[in-house]
Amino acid sequence: xxxxxxxPMQPRLQACALLFGALLAGCGGGGDVAPPSNxxxxxxxxxxxxxxxxxxxxxxxxxxxxxxxxxxxFTGLQGxxxxxxxxASATPAAAxxxxxxxxxxxxxxxxxxDLGCSGGGLxxxxxxxxxxxxxxxxxxxxxxxxxxxxxxxxxxxxxxxLTLRSASASAAQFDLLISNLRFVQSDGSxxxxxxxxxxxISSLNGVVTNRIEAGQLLxxxxxxxxxxxxxxxxxxxxxxxxxxxxxPMPTTVTLTGQLSDSRLGSGSLGMNSEPSxxxxxxxxxxxxxxxxxxxxxxxxxxxxxxxxxxVRLELDANGDDQFETSxxxxxxxxx
Numbered sequence: 001x002x003x004x005x006x007x008p009m010q011p012r013l014q015a016c017a018l019l020f021g022a023l024l025a026g027c028g029g030g031g032d033v034a035p036p037s038n039x040x041x042x043x044x045x046x047x048x049x050x051x052x053x054x055x056x057x058x059x060x061x062x063x064x065x066x067x068x069x070x071x072x073x074f075t076g077l078q079g080x081x082x083x084x085x086x087x088a089s090a091t092p093a094a095a096x097x098x099x100x101x102x103x104x105x106x107x108x109x110x111x112x113x114d115l116g117c118s119g120g121g122l123x124x125x126x127x128x129x130x131x132x133x134x135x136x137x138x139x140x141x142x143x144x145x146x147x148x149x150x151x152x153x154x155x156x157x158x159x160x161x162l163t164l165r166s167a168s169a170s171a172a173q174f175d176l177l178i179s180n181l182r183f184v185q186s187d188g189s190x191x192x193x194x195x196x197x198x199x200x201i202s203s204l205n206g207v208v209t210n211r212i213e214a215g216q217l218l219x220x221x222x223x224x225x226x227x228x229x230x231x232x233x234x235x236x237x238x239x240x241x242x243x244x245x246x247x248p249m250p251t252t253v254t255l256t257g258q259l260s261d262s263r264l265g266s267g268s269l270g271m272n273s274e275p276s277x278x279x280x281x282x283x284x285x286x287x288x289x290x291x292x293x294x295x296x297x298x299x300x301x302x303x304x305x306x307x308x309x310x311v312r313l314e315l316d317a318n319g320d321d322q323f324e325t326s327x328x329x330x331x332x333x334x335x
Contacts, residue, residue, distance in 0.1 A: 042296040043260075043267025047325060050301050050315045056261040057271055057293050057303075058334040060233045064197065064214045064257075119150030138166050146181075153186040158193075171202040178217075189223040195233075206245035212238040214257075232260040232268075249281035255291065270294045283308040285331035 045053050112127040128141035136142060141163045146156040158181030165173040175198045182192040195217035201210050214236040222228045236257035243250050255273040260266075270293070277289030291303040298319020304312040311331050314323035 041267050042294075043264045043269055044296040044317075045269070045293065045299040045301045045315065046317050047315065049264060050313060050317075050325070051327075052261070052263045053269065053293055053295075053301050054303055054313050054329075055334045056231065056263060057259055057269070057291065060217075060219075060231045060259050060261070061236070061238075061255060061257070061271070063193075063219060063231075064212060064217055064233055064236050064238065117149035117151055119153065119155075121146070121148035121150050121155070123147070123149050136164065138164050140164050155184045157182050165198075170204060171200070173198070173200045175199075187224065190221070192220045194218045197236075203244075206243065208242045208244055210238075210240045210242075212236070228262070230262045234258045234260075234268075247281075248283075251279050251281075253277045253279070253286075253289070259293075267296065277305060280308070285309065285311075 112125050115123045115125070117123060124145040124147060126143040126145075127136060128143065129135075130139035130141075131137070141161055144160045144162075146158050149156045159177075159179040160181065161177040161179075163175045163177075165175060167173075175196065177196045178193050180192070180194060182190060184190050195214065197212055197214040197217065199210070199212050201208065203209075214233055217233045217236070218230070220228055220230045234257065236255075238253070238255055240251050240253045253273065254276045255271060257271050258268050259271060260268040271291060273289060273291045275289055277286035277291070279286040285308045286305045287308040289305050292300060293303075294300045298316075298321075300316045300319070302314040302316075302323065304314060306312055306328065309330060311329055311334070313325075313327045313329060315325035316323045317325070
């Protein structure tokens, strides 16, 4: 699953010119990342689970970021460029939803109404027009309900509410609330999501800054014959800075947050990027930077980007800051 990749903002930002689907980021980057201080006790990072830890951190972060772009798709007002968005969502639930958003819901962002889905069911869009001007602008809320909506053999139900907080020619802020979003695939497997996040984007002199804050996001995936996989992401803060006038466009990113994953038992982990990741336009994965994941008793895992194809997993299971295990993987193996 490639990382979400930023889309530069056009000079003309409409009343809701929003974000792209930022990349990993966080406030204040660098420094040691502490294990979780509230919620579940910290989980240990061990020789037996460190690959699952890497995969869980990668997937959870990407899902949160994909939702930002997904919300922009529903409004149809995100900045566009000649380079299309390059990302695969971290959970099956987001992929069909984004297709529905881009092709079917976008025209109703201002007027509201019902749209039939290609395989049955419908999408209901309600525009809460706070000032009655029949435009989607600051203070308005866009509610999207999926009602037994079938697209590409996947049946979707649930609600997304996007509230635009502010908008100008060069910046916008909005909140996204996801309630009981659930997709059932043709093979009976399911994907679901609940939670909330806030997004801010600004553009100045060719520099686009995107920030995502997720108070809590919960995802769940089931497949026939396999246990249900659940993830909870708390206190996730992401910020990406893209130099849109450079070729290829570089994006530097940092990340912080806490993650719980059913593959790791009941504990949680702290995440932080140090130093920032760097990703070039057209690449699916970062070519430099690190992500550190810290658990119980000082145990930690470090993901080191070696190139846009390879990543090194470094394990310190006993918390002595000596990484006794080092394995090189392809980024795609963490999908």
